[in-house]
Amino acid sequence: MxxxxxxxxxxxxxxxxxxxxxxxxxxxxxxxxxxxxxxxxxxxxxxxxxxxxxxxxxxxxxxxxxxxxxxxxxxxxxxxxxxxxxxxxxxxxxxxxxxxxxxxxxxxxxxxxxxxxxxxxxxxxxxxxxxxxxxxxxxxxxxxxxxxxxxxxxxxxxxxxxxxxxxxxxxxxxxxxxxxxxxxxxxxxxxxxxxxxxxxxxxxxxxxxMDSLTSVFNRRAFLTLLDKALSQARRTESELHVLVIDLDHFKRINDTWGHKCGDDVLRHFVGLAASCLRMEDVMGRLGGEEFAIVLPSANAAGAAAVAERLRALVASQPAMTEHGPITLTVSVGVTQCAVDESSETALQRADQAMYRAKELGRNQVHLQKAPDAVVGV
Known part of the structure; x- marks a missing residue:
């Protein structure tokens, strides 16, 4: 003893x-x-x-x-x-x-x-x-x-x-x-x-x-988990969707109020996003103000609904910072993963959908059509 x-x-x-x-x-x-x-x-x-x-x-x-x-x-x-x-x-x-x-x-x-x-x-x-x-x-x-x-x-x-x-x-x-x-x-x-x-x-x-600032997966870990989710979806013949989210005008927040305020805004966004997700969903930070989410076993309507719910929640819940409340909006791209594509390819298509949402005026959700051969079809 x-x-x-x-x-x-x-x-x-x-x-x-x-x-x-x-x-x-x-x-x-x-x-x-x-x-x-x-x-x-x-x-x-x-x-x-x-x-x-x-x-x-x-x-x-x-x-x-x-x-x-x-x-x-x-x-x-x-x-x-x-x-x-x-x-x-x-x-x-x-x-x-x-x-x-x-x-x-x-x-x-x-x-x-x-x-x-x-x-x-x-x-x-x-x-x-x-x-x-x-x-x-x-x-x-x-x-x-x-x-x-x-x-x-x-x-x-x-x-x-x-x-x-x-x-x-x-x-x-x-x-x-x-x-x-x-x-x-x-x-x-x-x-x-x-x-x-x-x-x-x-x-x-x-x-x-993990990303040390927001406590979600970093890019490398997220891509690894996306690969695993793709393999699982192929085995079970279930659908798999990916969301890419970018905070609108985030650079303006950093330039106006400083990086500490920007960090607070990022953490605020992650907290709101987590409240919209299920236990099996996976979220990662791709870099800067860009995030991605994997939605296993979710159809197109369900994925679009999650994206819209997240967009509306962020727009309605300002980030409370030391400089006062800061209103945020996000642009969201949504796509379904194809059977034989890599995680990088699926992520790139969701990224293109996100940029299309920005072109449409920001604070938007845009669904990018997947190739004909998709997981779960």
Missing amino acids: AMVTTVLYAVWHFNRQIPGLRLWTLSYLCGFVFTVVLLLRDQLPEWVSVLLAQGAVGLMGYLCLLGGRAYMGRGRLWHGYGVAAIVLLVGASAYLTVVQPNFGVRFLISSWGSAAFYLLTARILARGGLQAFPVRYLVALSAAVHGVFLLLRPLVFRLGDALAPGVDIVLALPQLIVLESIVALVLIGFGILMLTNEFTTSALRRLAE
């Missing part, structure tokens, strides 16, 4: 940007405190060792849960819940140690309380897909197995008591309990260390694929 705690602290010290790592380090620090209390229990009054041990175990599980939520980007729990749960666990342990001694019930409450924290941690982490995030699922599995064992642990002691009547149940099957705890917590700890690598790899991939 001391080794894992030390390594976690060292990793957190140099990677403080990784969400949840600080909480996980504190969790294992509580686990280290618990082991120290166990080593000193013969030198401490029973009620002191029980309260310290139960408090450390409760905090360890709760901080593990908070670390999982932070890593997954989930909102913070109201700390009153965690504090109340730990106070109840410690209070019940104190009552069942000092007032009405009952090791069996005390052990049951302690085990099930800790189990809840680890099972909730497993539930939080088991998201995103096994293939994409295998380490995350490994940690979730370790936490789940540990949680289930904690649920069953009181029954194991009861079994030991039944098989060896008259023998102190604390001594009946201690090796199994200690071994499981060591293995599970070490697995979870080293899984957390592997999660730091997963997070760093994901962050680097995001830097390579």
